[in-house]
Amino acid sequence: MYTEALERYRHKISSVSSEEMVLNLGPQHPSTHGVLRLELITDGEVVKEVIPHLGYLHRCFEKHGEALSYNQIIPYTDRLDYLASMNNNHAFVMGVEKMLGIEKDIPKRVEYIRVLVCELNRIASHLIAVGTYGIDIGAFTPFLWCFRDREHIMNMLEWASGARMLYNYIWVGGLFYDLPVGFEERCKEFVDYFRPKLKELNELLTDNQIFISRTANVGVLPLDVAINYGCSGPVLRGSGLKYDLRRVDEYSVYPEIDFDIPYSKGEIGVVGDCWNRYKVRIDEIGESLKIIEQCIEKLTKEYKRTPDFDPRAKLPRKITPKAQDFYMRAENPKGELGFYFIADGKSDKPFRIKSRGPSFNNLSVLPEISKGVLIADLIAIIGSIDIVLGEVDR
Secondary structure, three states: OHHHHHHHHHHHHHOOOOOOEEEEEOOOOHHHOOOOEEEEEEEOOEEEEEEEEOOOOOOOHHHHHHHOOHHHHHHHHHOOOOOOHHHHHHHHHHHHHHHHOOHHHOOHHHHHHHHHHHHHHHHHHHHHHHHHHHHHHOOHHHHHHHHHHHHHHHHHHHHHHOOOOOOOOEEOOEEOOOOOOOHHHHHHHHHHHHHHHHHHHHHHHHOOHHHHHHHOOOOOOOHHHHHHOOOOOHHHHOOOOOOOHHHHOOOOOHHHOOOOOOOOOOOOOOOOOHHHHHHHHHHHHHHHHHHHHHHHHHHHHHOOOOOOOOOOOOOOOOOOOOOEEEEEEEEEOOEEEEEEEEEOOOOOOOOEEEEEOHHHHHHHOHHHHOOOOEHHHHHHHHHHHOOOHHHHOO
């Protein structure tokens, strides 16, 4: 399949007419959000064809997974979507726990801490998406505001795990450590601080007429195309489908938490355009704040810290699942992150582990929705997809 696609692309390049031009966008271009090279066939300023070239940031995750034990793989999941490492840890660990059949033995305090740190990381990831999207289009101030507020989350997650980006905090059967004393109060302070800041961000960027002109009715992704390409997360919900794995699969303690699923209703522009994909992420930040508040309430009232609580109490001494094929998926900030395990029942190392990164599928739709747009609009489309190359080249 790859060879056929390569031949097809080569044919397109070789058959470019004298009026057309082949233009490289990336891998150094800042708006490609990482080392992504796009080969454009343009007619003046109009993009006729987009040919993506992947492989500049290949992480060998799946090959590493064949040589490491399940516990040793957890730090490598951090490096997939390195902007949402907690969420990666959570998805992988839940898969291993279900293979072992110990998912119901996990203490409720551990589960609520997991959801709390994952939702903090979701906000941090969306702030990167929103801030860099603004600067892609020429709005510098939102970029600085988003990074300022993200810094508070980074400080809290560093306080909990000891690391600022690559956490290795959620372990099979528990956690690296319980939350530090005073963490819940600090989270509550952050929620109270950040809510007005989110309102200011909406006034500055979301409702900005220049921003709307650059994103509304641009890069429209119809729902059927999004589904056929396997898009997920805000990209899929931006096309109008109310689909979130936290509700569909009801994993961890999400069934016990009250939150809405933001999806595009075409308030501005049309359903499936760049503005609506952006708006889904902004609305999700508000929902994550609601989830964080509920987790704080549970952790301070119902599942309080006690002197004898050990977040490592349920950690298995050796992880050797019985022979099976198993797929675990979770709702990451960018969409469906899945891990497909093949266990032979004899070893503490997976025979094979396949990672399904949401950015790969979401990025694959780019050539489909970029035909006939201006080069400047292509930049807006790439930013609205919100990719991380670490999970595109796994």
